[in-house]
Amino acid sequence: MxxxxxxxxxxxxxxxxxxxxxxxxxxxxxxxxxxxxxxxxxxxxxxxxxxxxxxxxxxxxxxxxxxxxxxxxxxxxxxxxxxxxxxxxxxxxxxxxxxxxxxxxxxxxxxxxxxxxxxxxxxxxxxxxxxxxxxxxEPVSLGHALHRLRCPEVLVHLLMFTIRYIEVLREEYLRLRGAMKIRGFRPGTNWHTYRSFGYLVGMMLVRAIERSERILGAMKCRGFSGRLFLLQxxxxxxxxxxxxxxxxxxxxxxxxxxxx
Structure with a gap:
């Protein structure tokens, strides 16, 4: 045991x-x-x-x-x-x-x-x-403590959302890298590699923006008014x-x- x-x-x-x-x-x-x-x-x-x-x-x-x-x-x-x-x-x-x-x-x-x-x-x-x-x-405890110390709510919200969705962005990155490998991409020191990684970063930003809009819409449907109430x-x-x-x-x- x-x-x-x-x-x-x-x-x-x-x-x-x-x-x-x-x-x-x-x-x-x-x-x-x-x-x-x-x-x-x-x-x-x-x-x-x-x-x-x-x-x-x-x-x-x-x-x-x-x-x-x-x-x-x-x-x-x-x-x-x-x-x-x-x-x-x-x-x-x-x-x-x-x-x-x-x-x-x-x-x-x-x-x-x-x-x-x-x-x-x-x-x-x-x-x-x-x-x-x-x-x-714990990251959540850090966010709660910063809120209790009267840190700007925007910064606290940014920290909390980053903690929540950083792993989601990582999984999105791994999926895109896997798709590049399946299509035969092999990184090197050439312009094709630099351009491909530029497209990768751009696609991650686009998908992150789209995901944030969906999350915001879902939160508004649940009554979100711009403030997070921390109960701890x-x-x-x-x-x-x-x-x-x-x-x-x-x-x-x-x-x-x-x-x-």
């Missing part, structure tokens, strides 16, 4: 059921969103390497408290680093300062190296905190205030450390 339930528990964990993420998952979603914004602002304001290392240590502490699979989470964070790795490698060559070494006549400066380390620590600390505090929420209620508890006070104190301590 226990073995039969393990795959289901794993699926729920990957889907973002907050109850499976330890103390962090028990926090109010609104508080998690607000505090991750506070932490991100404080981290971006840091400039010294010791303070940034401290901010990254705080993010690691949140990861441990969340009981997320550490190896998988850190692997996803490293995948994010792939987008900035080229900027970090080129940073020492693009900033003037004391030269470390020279490559083909281009000097690499110590100042550029420390700047690259600063950017890497800032990005990883913020992204890891986002993955732990916000990435573990939230309430703050003692643990939410303790978490907010603790993380706020850590942010203040990091800012103080940065100015030493």
């Amino acid at each position: 226990a073995h039969a339930l393990e795959p289901q528990a794993k699926t729920l964990a990957e889907a973002g059921d907050g109850r499976l993420y330890g103390p962090v998952g028990e926090l109010d979603p609104r508080m998690r969103i607000v505090m991750v914004c506070v932490f991100a602002i404080a981290t971006v304001a840091l400039h010294s390497i010791p303070a940034l290392i401290g901010a990254f240590a705080v993010s690691l502490g949140l990861l441990v408290a969340s009981r997320l699979p550490k190896r998988r989470t850190l692997k996803r964070m490293v995948m994010m680093d792939g987008f900035i790795i080229f900027m970090l490698v080129l940073m020492p060559f693009s900033m003037p300062g004391d030269a470390m070494f020279t490559v083909f006549g281009f000097p690499a400066s110590w100042q550029g190296l420390w700047k690259a380390i600063e950017i890497a620590l800032t990005a990883n600390a913020v992204i890891l905190a986002l993955m732990v505090l916000v990435g573990t929420m 209620e939230y309430s703050l508890h003692r643990r939410d205030y303790v978490f907010a006070a603790t993380l706020s104190a850590l942010c203040v301590a990091l800012l103080y450390l940065d100015h030493l």
Whole structure:
């Protein structure tokens, strides 16, 4: 029986059921969103390497408290680093300062190296905190929490509809790609391929517009008046205030450390 339930528990964990993420998952979603914004602002304001290392240590502490699979989470964070790795490698060559070494006549400066380390620590600390505090929420819970935080309803509706229909668009894309393969299409580096993918994107946009018009008509038939009524209620508890006070104190301590 226990073995039969393990795959289901794993699926729920990957889907973002907050109850499976330890103390962090028990926090109010609104508080998690607000505090991750506070932490991100404080981290971006840091400039010294010791303070940034401290901010990254705080993010690691949140990861441990969340009981997320550490190896998988850190692997996803490293995948994010792939987008900035080229900027970090080129940073020492693009900033003037004391030269470390020279490559083909281009000097690499110590100042550029420390700047690259600063950017890497800032990005990883913020992204890891986002993955732990916000990435573990169910998408619908995130939309409800944003609505309770008085975010613009249009943006909340856009998020909710995107969550609902992103898989539908993916299936539409797979059907079109399958139709192209059946007709002998093989992608390559030529104008025919570029033109074919352009037609593919255009057809997806046309079908998405047609589908949105049908959905809107169906919603109006059911009394939709431009507002979605979200029934999920939230309430703050003692643990939410303790978490907010603790993380706020850590942010203040990091800012103080940065100015030493």
